[in-house]
Amino acid sequence: MSKGSDSPVLCVDIGGTSTKAGVLDAAGELHLIESIRTRPDTESYIRNLSELVANVRTRATDQGFEISGIGVAMAGFLNAERDRLLYNSNLSWLEGFPLRQRLAQGFDLPIEMEIDSNAACMAEYHFGSGRGSQRFLCVTCGTGLGVGMTIDGVPLRFAYGCLGDIGHIIVDRSGPLCTCGGYGCAEIMISAPVLANRYAAQIGTNASLRTVIEAAQAGDSIAVSILREAGEWLGIAIASMANTLFPDHIAIAGGLSAAGDLVLKPAEEIFRHSAGVFARTNVTLTRAVLGSSATLIGAAWPFWNSYTAREKNREPD
Numbered sequence: 001m002s003k004g005s006d007s008p009v010l011c012v013d014i015g016g017t018s019t020k021a022g023v024l025d026a027a028g029e030l031h032l033i034e035s036i037r038t039r040p041d042t043e044s045y046i047r048n049l050s051e052l053v054a055n056v057r058t059r060a061t062d063q064g065f066e067i068s069g070i071g072v073a074m075a076g077f078l079n080a081e082r083d084r085l086l087y088n089s090n091l092s093w094l095e096g097f098p099l100r101q102r103l104a105q106g107f108d109l110p111i112e113m114e115i116d117s118n119a120a121c122m123a124e125y126h127f128g129s130g131r132g133s134q135r136f137l138c139v140t141c142g143t144g145l146g147v148g149m150t151i152d153g154v155p156l157r158f159a160y161g162c163l164g165d166i167g168h169i170i171v172d173r174s175g176p177l178c179t180c181g182g183y184g185c186a187e188i189m190i191s192a193p194v195l196a197n198r199y200a201a202q203i204g205t206n207a208s209l210r211t212v213i214e215a216a217q218a219g220d221s222i223a224v225s226i227l228r229e230a231g232e233w234l235g236i237a238i239a240s241m242a243n244t245l246f247p248d249h250i251a252i253a254g255g256l257s258a259a260g261d262l263v264l265k266p267a268e269e270i271f272r273h274s275a276g277v278f279a280r281t282n283v284t285l286t287r288a289v290l291g292s293s294a295t296l297i298g299a300a301w302p303f304w305n306s307y308t309a310r311e312k313n314r315e316p317d
């Protein structure tokens with residue numbers, strides 16, 4: 001962010017289960033965070049979303065923030081104008097809905113939409129682990145496996161506003177059916193619900209990814225081995241990404257990264273073993289630092305003036 005010159009931005013992060021909103025100040029600090037459930041009923045959801053944004057804006061105004069715009073990050077592919085969701089199997093009821101236009105009716109502010117993986121990547125690039133990187137790849141491992149890349153501070157967009165769905169890189173030809181309809185994708189091998197279910201099946205009770213991580217940290221060998229295996233699949237996936245995209249820095253973000261070395265060590269071992277020599281010797285692999293706030297922070301990035309100008313310069317007319 002061009003420090004000090006940008007006004008606060010009202011940020012929204014629309015995920016498959018919850019929607020968060022808050023205010024990002026010029027120093028990269030989040031304030032006034034509120035959230036609602038993401039309910040699969042378009043009209044009532046839009047009403048709730050508008051109320052959420054209105055609430056945060058009112059509180060922001062009361063506290064002296066002069067909001068310059070609304071940045072909305074969402075999971076899924078966007079159309080070329082970036083004003084609506086084109087595809088997300090978890091948010092199919094929002095597909096094609098003119099979201100930017102509908103939100104604009106209630107607020108006299110510019111609204112920009114961005115894909116969540118790009119938003120997280122841009123946040124880490126500006127305020128986190130990607131600072132100073134020229135070709136920064138950010139891999140967010142949560143319910144899905146979201147991957148964003150920025151080249152000189154501009155998100156790489158091949159198709160549908162993003163890098164492509166690189167989390168669905170295939171790592172096991174005999175792997176299980178993935179949510180995308182393919183088989184053996186990295187995402188289905190390491191997604192949070194899959195790991196939680198794998199652990200639950202072995203211990204005979206319900207579990208979440210957090211449960212697995214806490215159990216592994218306490219020395220539970222089943223949990224440790226589930227996380228090690230997830231790290232290995234992740235390592236294969238990022239080796240292929242490095243061979244293809246030649247990042248100089250890869251950051252691992254998302255809920256799975258909270259497991260620290262239990263996941264990152266096996267990931268790095270497999271990565272260093274599998275990736276091509278040129279790719280692996282020119283890349284640093286680290287854990288992301290902004291945690292679960294990265295996407296919300298990065299939702300504001302289209303309002304970071306100097307960088308938006310750079311992207312506009314690159315886009316063909």
Ligand SMILES: [Zn+2]
Binds near residue numbers: 167
């Ligand atoms: Zn897939």
